Every structure is written in C-alpha cells, then in structure tokens.
Amino acid sequence: MKRFTEKVHHEQQKEAVWVMREKDDEQSEQVGKRKSDEEQEDDSLKTPIVYSSRYGVRFCGMEKLHPFDAAKGAHVLKFLLKNEIFRHGRFYEPSEITKAELQKVHTRKYLRSLKRGYLRPMRFQTAGSILAGSLALRYGWAINLGGGFHHCCAYKGGGFCPYADITLLINKTLEEEPNVETAMIVDLDAHQGNGHERDFYENEKVFILDMYNASIYPRDHEAKLAISCAVELKPRTADETYLKKLKRSFKYALSEFRPDLLVYNAGTDILLGDPLGLLSITPEGVMERDQFVFATCREERIPIVMLLSGGYLKSSAKVIAESIVNLKTKGLLVY
Ligand SMILES: [Zn+2]
Secondary structure, rough: OOOEEEOEEEEEEEOOHHHHOOHHHHHHHHHHHHHHHHHHHOOEEEEEEEOOHHHOOOOHHHHHHHOEEHHHHHHHHHHHHHOOOOOOEEEEEOOOOOOOHOOOOOHHHHHHHHHHHHHHHHHHHHHHHHHHHHHHHOOOEEEOOOOOOOOOOOOOOEEOOOOHHHHHHHHHHHHOOOOOOOEEEEEEEOOOOOHHHHHOOOOOOEEEEEEEOOOOOOOHHHOOOOOOOOEEEEOOOEHHHHHHHHHHHHHHHHHHHHOOOOEOOOOOOOOOOOOOOOEEHHHHHHHHHHHHHHHHHHHHOOOOEEEEEEEEEEHHHHHHHHHHHHHHHHOOOOO
16 A cells, blocks of 8 residues: 655543443343334434443543543533434434454453443443444444544553544444445544554555644554554644645545545544644634545545544534534535
8 A cells, every 4th residue: 555644744420330330231231222222213313423421431530631521422412402403303322332342353361451440431432433333334424422542452552542443343344344345544633543553554455544743642653654644743733734734635545545434533632722632723624624524525425434532622522513513504414
C-alpha cells in the first residue's frame, strides 16, 4: 500500500454500576434481551444512532480525569432529542459485549489484566461501536454516541482506552459481511490512533488515514508504520490549514483505496482550548469537518460509522450535537 506522509504536518450510572454484583449483571442482561426483542419490531421507527444509559463512566471522582467526558453521550442525546432530529425519538441500544466477543481480538492475558468493574460502561460503548458498524451497512450511516478507543490494540490498552472497539468492529464486519472486503479508518481525533494501527499493520484490507497533533501523546513511531496516509499537525493548527489538509488527504486516500465501509473516529479534542488536543479548531471548523467527511461518503456511496472518541471540554457535547443536527439539515443523514 502506498504511503503518504505530510510533514507539517442521562446522567450516567452511579458508582453502583461498576461494583454491580453478578446477580445484577444477570438481571440487566435479561432486561437487555427483552428490550432488544421489542425493539426488533420497531426498527422502522428508529434512527441509526446508538446509545445506552450504561455508557456513563463515573468512579471515585476519577471521571474528572477521564478523557472521555463521562456524560458526553447523554448530553449529546439530550440535545438531539430536544432538536427533534429523530423521526420518532428512538435510537438503538446495545447490550454489553461478551467475553467471547472480546476474545475475538483481545488476548486472554490482556483481558485478565483489566479491572472488571470500572470497565463495564466501556464494554457497552464497545458493543455500541460494533452495532453501529452493522447499522451503517443497513442505513448508509450510523453514529455511536461513544466509543472510538483508538489507543487500544489486541494486547495493550492505553490513554484510557480499554477495548479495541475499532478493530472489533472492522474484524467482525470483514468476517461476517459478504459484501465488505475492505475498510478505511479516518481518524480525526487530535491524537494518533496507535491502537488500530498496531492491529492493522500490514493488513491490505484496511486503509488508515490519520490526522493528528504530532507533538502530543502517544507519539508511537512504530505504530505510524501502519498509517497509509498520515497528516501530522503542529500544535495550535487552526481551521483553514486543518480543513485544507483534510480535504487534500481524504481525496488522496479515496483515489488510492476504495473502502466498503468507513470508520470515522470523530474526536472533538481538536477544539480550541482542549487541554489534551492542543489544536485550535473552532466549533464551526468541527462542523465543516464532519460535513465534509459525511458528504464525501454520501457522494462516493460509502457506508460511514461515526464514533465520538476524545473531546475533553464541557462544550464538546454541544458541538457534537450541533454538528449532527447540521448533517441532518444538509440532507446527509437520510434513513
Ligand atoms: Zn484524543
């Protein structure tokens, strides 16, 4: 594969969730099953937006340090429901991912090394990414109001990313969907997506476009070898330069590779003032970015699944929601 490097380059569950006992786990699985049976009948009333009230992460006050805004998904959903983006106010809800499903990518040793409790919301979000992947093939697009754990690979977590949801999503789709032979990851979170990069190194079926601030975490030089099209940004890169580079590199990527599914890691830690991303993109810039990616996929008839990934400002959820409403207004979210 040709490589191209440009050198500039609801309120969530309370603490009880993560200390939930086995009994509660069993009950919630049963409830989840009943719900999904009911929902099967109502699919025509749903929008391919994936969310669960189980997504929220809160534990011992550490949520304040967590790079994935603990209530980001809940806040985005609240805003979307208020704006009547949904035809019937119904969305898709994932069940918790099972150990067997996780073992399709993760090593037993790695899974044993994880602390069980706190990760439960992340297991719902991971299942949400996989569900969104299948919905994208059905509807042309889908959005998971969580996920995008792009620092985690099969054998190692990192940057608060415990499960490799992007790898799980792509592997499952390539294995189970006869019409999907190739996938592209467009990773526009401010950080380098070293997790999926490690997982798809030398995999000709997956093309990775990664545009990131080269001066921040994780600076994983080995993982960079897996990037098909890398765009390294300087800190404080602003809208004009950012969007110009995105348009040029995405066009290049699609001239080199035709994906049957596109995974869009739409981190909002590119926003001006984000304490970890250190870029200078305005809310309007984020909106234009998302619109460009979705419009291109629609023109090229490529199913797109969007994951929220990083974004550490309180204002992130509003920006995401406004951007999704903008996509809907522009006719890019048809279902
Ligand atoms: Zn990030």
